[in-house]
Amino acid sequence: NAGVMQNPRHLVRRRGQEARLRCSPMKGHSHVYWYRQLPEEGLKFMVYLQKENIIDESGMPKERFSAEFPKEGPSILRIQQVVRGDSAAYFCASSLWDLKETQYFGPGTRLLVL
């Protein structure tokens, strides 16, 4: 059973460009969570999605950030007009419906904004 997959593992963008981070949950998992880990800090919750629904986006910055989890395909975290402060590791996690307390994490995408 493949774990949570994230791609790309590393992403370099210039200021003002768009960043798209992808997350494929574990097989059978219907819940996806995105977290951001800034340098020297712990993980901060961003958003929680089920298929075609955003359940909780209280941790998402109000502007430039969006997330989706379509019926088919991976979950996408999109950052528009990136700034240097967006440089971080972005982790995706997934869980089963009835075990959603246990989240399994992907390897993360390291975003560097030049």
Added chain:
Amino acid sequence: AQKVTQAQTEISVVEKEDVTLDCVYETRDTTYYLFWYKQPPSGELVFLIRRNSFDEQNEISGRYSWNFQKSTSSFNFTITASQVVDSAVYFCALSDLTGNQFYFGTGTSLTVIP
């Protein structure tokens, strides 16, 4: 408010020593889950344990053991006879029973010196 505190930022031990990583939490919930995750240098997050607040029994898994003390709101993690492969950042986390959001500590960086 929900909060997890890992007061130890960095710890260094010599191989084969025992080491305890501290975790103190705050929550307004009467029932909740506590977790430990390991983040090795490769960057991914590895699930180690989930503990329900109903269950205060200590748990041992090989060289790992966890001491849950509800009275002091602590969930400490001990590695016995540490090994170089234990070098990683360890995160303690808290969630309510919905599992919709996790609250992570800032992590403790453990270095095991050969």
